[in-house]
Amino acid sequence: MAILRTEDLTRAFGPILAVDRLTLSVEPGEVFGLLGPNGAGKTTTIKMLTTLLPPTSGRAEVAGFDVRRQQARVRRRIGYVPQLISADGALTGYENLLIFAKLYDIPRAEREGRIRRALGFMQLEDSADRLVKQYSGGMIRRLEIAQSILHRPEILFMDEPTVGLDPGARRIVWEHIRALRDNAGTTIFLTTHLMEEADELCGRVAIMHLGRIVALGSPSELKQAVGGEAVTLDDVFIHFTGNALDSGGTFRETSRERRTARRLG
Amino acid sequence: MRHLASDAQPGGWADPPAAPGRGLWKAGAAVVGFIRKTLVIAELEFRKLRHDPTELLTRAIQPALWLIVFGKVFSRVRAIPTGDLPYIDFLSPGILAQSVLFIAIFYGIAIIWERDLGLVHKFLVSPTPRAALVLGKALSAGLRALTQALIVYLLALLLGVRVSWRPADLFGVIAAVVLGAVCFSTFSLIIACIVKTRERFMGIGQVLTMPLFFASNAIYPVGVMPGWLQVIARANPLSYEVDALRSLMLEGGVSSFGLALDFGILLGVAAVLVVVGAWFYPKVAI
Numbered sequence: 001m002a003i004l005r006t007e008d009l010t011r012a013f014g015p016i017l018a019v020d021r022l023t024l025s026v027e028p029g030e031v032f033g034l035l036g037p038n039g040a041g042k043t044t045t046i047k048m049l050t051t052l053l054p055p056t057s058g059r060a061e062v063a064g065f066d067v068r069r070q071q072a073r074v075r076r077r078i079g080y081v082p083q084l085i086s087a088d089g090a091l092t093g094y095e096n097l098l099i100f101a102k103l104y105d106i107p108r109a110e111r112e113g114r115i116r117r118a119l120g121f122m123q124l125e126d127s128a129d130r131l132v133k134q135y136s137g138g139m140i141r142r143l144e145i146a147q148s149i150l151h152r153p154e155i156l157f158m159d160e161p162t163v164g165l166d167p168g169a170r171r172i173v174w175e176h177i178r179a180l181r182d183n184a185g186t187t188i189f190l191t192t193h194l195m196e197e198a199d200e201l202c203g204r205v206a207i208m209h210l211g212r213i214v215a216l217g218s219p220s221e222l223k224q225a226v227g228g229e230a231v232t233l234d235d236v237f238i239h240f241t242g243n244a245l246d247s248g249g250t251f252r253e254t255s256r257e258r259r260t261a262r263r264l265g
Numbered sequence: 266m267r268h269l270a271s272d273a274q275p276g277g278w279a280d281p282p283a284a285p286g287r288g289l290w291k292a293g294a295a296v297v298g299f300i301r302k303t304l305v306i307a308e309l310e311f312r313k314l315r316h317d318p319t320e321l322l323t324r325a326i327q328p329a330l331w332l333i334v335f336g337k338v339f340s341r342v343r344a345i346p347t348g349d350l351p352y353i354d355f356l357s358p359g360i361l362a363q364s365v366l367f368i369a370i371f372y373g374i375a376i377i378w379e380r381d382l383g384l385v386h387k388f389l390v391s392p393t394p395r396a397a398l399v400l401g402k403a404l405s406a407g408l409r410a411l412t413q414a415l416i417v418y419l420l421a422l423l424l425g426v427r428v429s430w431r432p433a434d435l436f437g438v439i440a441a442v443v444l445g446a447v448c449f450s451t452f453s454l455i456i457a458c459i460v461k462t463r464e465r466f467m468g469i470g471q472v473l474t475m476p477l478f479f480a481s482n483a484i485y486p487v488g489v490m491p492g493w494l495q496v497i498a499r500a501n502p503l504s505y506e507v508d509a510l511r512s513l514m515l516e517g518g519v520s521s522f523g524l525a526l527d528f529g530i531l532l533g534v535a536a537v538l539v540v541v542g543a544w545f546y547p548k549v550a551i
Contacts, residue, residue: 050390083383091316
């Protein structure tokens with residue numbers, strides 16, 4: 001039984017098809033990566049799957065419920081780490097977790113224990129009572145992941161989980177994502193434009209280009225399909241998307257991303 | 266790194282326990298849930314305010330200027346007919362309403378800030394009713410507005426305004442201030458959801474605030490206005506807030522529209538705006 005299934009999922013913004021008849025399915029316990037340049041439609045896809053954006057046409061089922069007609073049920077069963085900063089800098093790490101524990105109806109008796117465990121899991125116990133605006137970028141990311149798993153979601157959506165992080169912080173976040181999959185068996189659906197990230201984390205990847213999936217398989221399968229021994233996922237990516245450099249990313253997106261990167265840095 | 270399997274396991278979620286019985290019980294549980302979520306959002310904003318209350322102090326400057334400078338000068342001129350009330354007494358509730366308006370009307374800026382980060386998205390993905398998100402934020406604007414009320418009361422005391430200390434009157438002032446803040450902050454949220462950028466919002470915020478303020482009975486009675494302006498002032502919710510405050514805050518204050526109408530209109534406007542805001546709020550994430 002797939003935990004996530006889409007059928008011809010489409011989203012148009014005016015005449016532009018941001019996501020064009022996307023069909024895919026993800027099995028429980030999988031780490032699935034949606035790979036593509038900026039503007040490929042990755043974030044739009046995640047927004048539809050997390051009920052933030054209604055699809056123009058097509059269907060999507062997450063954890064057994066329809067993202068359009070059963071939004072409330074979908075929301076209880078998923079976790080979401082947005083691309084941009086989503087922890088509140090004006091609150092402490094502990095308060096950020098407390099508010100979300102309450103919003104997700106975690107019973108009062110369990111609240112403290114779950115918060116403490118999430119803090120421990122993400123190695124943030126020592127900074128729990130500091131304001132998040134004093135955190136480093138890697139700590140903010142870990143706190144956001146802690147927030148998103150408090151209610152023990154069946155599937156966790158992460159939009160560019162390590163964007164703007166330096167290589168050291170990136171490795172630490174990767175270790176935590178792997179631990180989440182290995183120890184908790186949480187299904188993870190992530191987007192990235194970093195080949196290395198997909199190679200490190202994902203069991204399967206779909207390469208997305210101009211709203212469509214142009215290749216789907218495990219990183220090694222994809223490398224084999226392109227042929228040759230020395231092939232990297234980078235080569236696969238360029239093979240399927242052509243020259244990705246000139247595609248996608250509006251001025252607004254870029255300036256937002258840089259601002260985020262600066263705050264995270 | 267030490268990880269326990271129990272730290273985050275799948276299937277640990279649960280739908281909230283179904284209420285026993287049907288229909289009425291279910292509706293009751295939904296209402297309780299809604300109120301609880303609203304209070305959680307308000308709590309979030311309260312915690313933020315507690316960490317950094319400096320904003321509230323800088324906000325005290327404007328009402329002080331209006332009461333001490335404008336109020337004192339116009340008291341000497343005696344240009345505005347206020348019946349038996351000294352002008353400074355007449356003005357104080359108006360300036361209280363004005364501080365509430367100013368603190369609430371720029372609330373949308375925070376919404377746009379949260380949108381430019383990813384905060385709005387995470388709230389919208391959580392199983393929280395949209396109206397609870399909007400009303401919770403509006404109530405926190407009410408809380409900020411109450412700190413302004415404290416400042417205006419202090420100023421009024423210093424200026425010798427005859428303030429009513431009857432508990433029922435004070436309670437009424439609190440209700441009027443919170444309702445006014447709910448109305449104008451939700452209005453601001455709706456505009457923020459439509460314009461979506463800080464630059465456009467600031468422009469529109471400036472354009473709206475002054476007309477709302479001047480086309481009301483905050484600093485002069487409706488009676489002295491030209492006919493067309495009286496019509497606008499009558500349609501302006503701020504006028505009803507000021508009217509309620511004028512009768513409740515002052516010793517011997519009288520309401521010209523009647524308190525029932527004042528509160529009825531404020532409640533009605535607040536309810537409509539929260540419903541409209543709940544419809545617009547998810548659009549801000551797109």
